[in-house]
Amino acid sequence: MIDPRIYGISKRLSKVSRVLSIVSSKGGVGKSTIASILSLVLRDDGYKVGLLDLDFHGPACHVILGIEKFQYEEEHGIKPYNHGGIEFASIYPFVEDNYVPLRGKDISNAITEFLSIINWGILDFLIVDMPPGMSDPFLDIVRYIPRAEHIVVTTPSKLALRTVARLLLFLKEQKYRTIGIIENMRIHESDTTRKLAEKMGTKILCRIPYDESIEESIGDPIALTKTEVYREIKRTLLEAISETSPK
Amino acid sequence: MIDPRIYGISKRLSKVSRVLSIVSSKGGVGKSTIASILSLVLRDDGYKVGLLDLDFHGPACHVILGIEKFQYEEEHGIKPYNHGGIEFASIYPFVEDNYVPLRGKDISNAITEFLSIINWGILDFLIVDMPPGMSDPFLDIVRYIPRAEHIVVTTPSKLALRTVARLLLFLKEQKYRTIGIIENMRIHESDTTRKLAEKMGTKILCRIPYDESIEESIGDPIALTKTEVYREIKRTLLEAISETSPK
Numbered sequence: 393m394i395d396p397r398i399y400g401i402s403k404r405l406s407k408v409s410r411v412l413s414i415v416s417s418k419g420g421v422g423k424s425t426i427a428s429i430l431s432l433v434l435r436d437d438g439y440k441v442g443l444l445d446l447d448f449h450g451p452a453c454h455v456i457l458g459i460e461k462f463q464y465e466e467e468h469g470i471k472p473y474n475h476g477g478i479e480f481a482s483i484y485p486f487v488e489d490n491y492v493p494l495r496g497k498d499i500s501n502a503i504t505e506f507l508s509i510i511n512w513g514i515l516d517f518l519i520v521d522m523p524p525g526m527s528d529p530f531l532d533i534v535r536y537i538p539r540a541e542h543i544v545v546t547t548p549s550k551l552a553l554r555t556v557a558r559l560l561l562f563l564k565e566q567k568y569r570t571i572g573i574i575e576n577m578r579i580h581e582s583d584t585t586r587k588l589a590e591k592m593g594t595k596i597l598c599r600i601p602y603d604e605s606i607e608e609s610i611g612d613p614i615a616l617t618k619t620e621v622y623r624e625i626k627r628t629l630l631e632a633i634s635e636t637s638p639k
Numbered sequence: 640m641i642d643p644r645i646y647g648i649s650k651r652l653s654k655v656s657r658v659l660s661i662v663s664s665k666g667g668v669g670k671s672t673i674a675s676i677l678s679l680v681l682r683d684d685g686y687k688v689g690l691l692d693l694d695f696h697g698p699a700c701h702v703i704l705g706i707e708k709f710q711y712e713e714e715h716g717i718k719p720y721n722h723g724g725i726e727f728a729s730i731y732p733f734v735e736d737n738y739v740p741l742r743g744k745d746i747s748n749a750i751t752e753f754l755s756i757i758n759w760g761i762l763d764f765l766i767v768d769m770p771p772g773m774s775d776p777f778l779d780i781v782r783y784i785p786r787a788e789h790i791v792v793t794t795p796s797k798l799a800l801r802t803v804a805r806l807l808l809f810l811k812e813q814k815y816r817t818i819g820i821i822e823n824m825r826i827h828e829s830d831t832t833r834k835l836a837e838k839m840g841t842k843i844l845c846r847i848p849y850d851e852s853i854e855e856s857i858g859d860p861i862a863l864t865k866t867e868v869y870r871e872i873k874r875t876l877l878e879a880i881s882e883t884s885p886k
Binding site for chain 1: 664665666667668671672696697699702703736737738739740742743744771772773774775778794796797798799801802804805806808809812813826851854857858
């Protein structure tokens with residue numbers, strides 16, 4: 393039986409040309425920062441962009457983009473919050489700064505309900521900051537948005553690469569669409585990420601050096617557009633995304 | 640009704656003087672590295688130490704300590720693997736480098752079963768590298784080991800502190816025992832971690848500078864004992880732990 397929620401969610405996304413899912417099975421690699429800055433880059437390039445933060449325990453995109461208080465308007469469901477031209481939605485208004493000791497199954501249900509009421513309208517790109525790890529919400533959402541194109545974020549550290557290798561294997565064996573890898577926070581030259589990409593039949597889309605200015609730019613979208621991360625995403629990732637046919 | 644597994648697990652830990660739980664709701668802050676190096680420090684100080692890695696999706700302590708292949712012997716349950724004097728157990732031999740697309744509930748059950756068969760014997764300290772985030776396995780294990788003393792790891796970054804604040808609030812309101820905070824990967828002087836500690840009624844146990852030599856020391860316990868992280872844990876954390884009465 394087809395889960396009716398898959399139909400509901402895909403209907404909500406019917407006017408969205410491409411869904412780019414920013415994923416990582418390792419925490420602290422810069423997933424939310426990259427999702428947020430990629431949204432800024434695409435907006436500045438003239439695209440209509442949405443950004444969806446699905447990290448239930450640590451939603452961060454609103455902090456990165458400096459959206460401290462926001463609420464949704466209702467209009468055939470809920471309308472994303474427009475922040476400097478980016479259509480933004482996050483579970484943050486529902487949880488605020490409280491802890492949410494919900495079970496994985498319940499978080500997954502809450503996220504699914506949320507996904508099925510957001511009225512995105514017409515977008516060129518929807519960037520999704522995916523739930524971290526390979527937890528229930530992650531496993532459900534990759535299933536509920538089968539058209540999502542996955543971009544895997546890692547750092548070149550040994551521990552990150554070992555954890556991310558499991559995610560790449562999962563995406564490959566389950567036949568989800570993986571566009572490639574972003575290697576973030578590069579300090580030294582190293583070949584390990586490229587070797588992993590080859591082994592998993594994918595490629596590195598973009599290599600971003602460690603950028604000390606990110607920390608002080610958090611919360612300030614104008615400062616973010618002046619960072620090395622922004623420049624590198626604009627220089628290489630944008631092209632890599634355009635070259636990938638969404639089919 | 641009391642869950643019978645709590646009794647089984649507490650019986651397995653009856654000859655362990657103290658259980659130190661290394662936790663973080665933010666990934667990539669160095670939780671596994673600190674758990675592993677703390678074990679080395681305690682061992683070198685003459686204590687009988689166990690190290691338990693409960694990170695199902697990204698077990699890392701065996702990589703950090705350079706234990707690439709190991710198996711458990713059976714003896715009234717299973718015996719931890721003795722590695723250079725440290726009694727080590729991890730779920731790694733059961734999952735190896737495969738992905739494990741289990742649901743949170745199932746992972747939690749698997750970890751609980753595992754906990755209830757490990758025969759730790761007599762230990763001064765058992766260091767537990769906790770499941771990341773605030774997922775099902777985390778929520779269960781804090782409940783199953785009520786005597787655990789929690790040490791919360793964070794970096795001083797804004798995003799990490801916001802996520803860790805939720806965990807500290809959870810531990811406080813649920814009345815779990817929190818010894819304090821380790822601030823890891825400090826680059827600049829900042830007061831934010833101390834303010835958060837005060838607000839949550841806890842303290843910073845140890846502040847560890849960003850240490851570039853960690854990456855190349857991964858897998859080499861002798862090199863690890865020469866890092867800044869090792870020195871700082873020996874210099875400050877050891878005393879902070881001794882000063883905390885476990886009762």
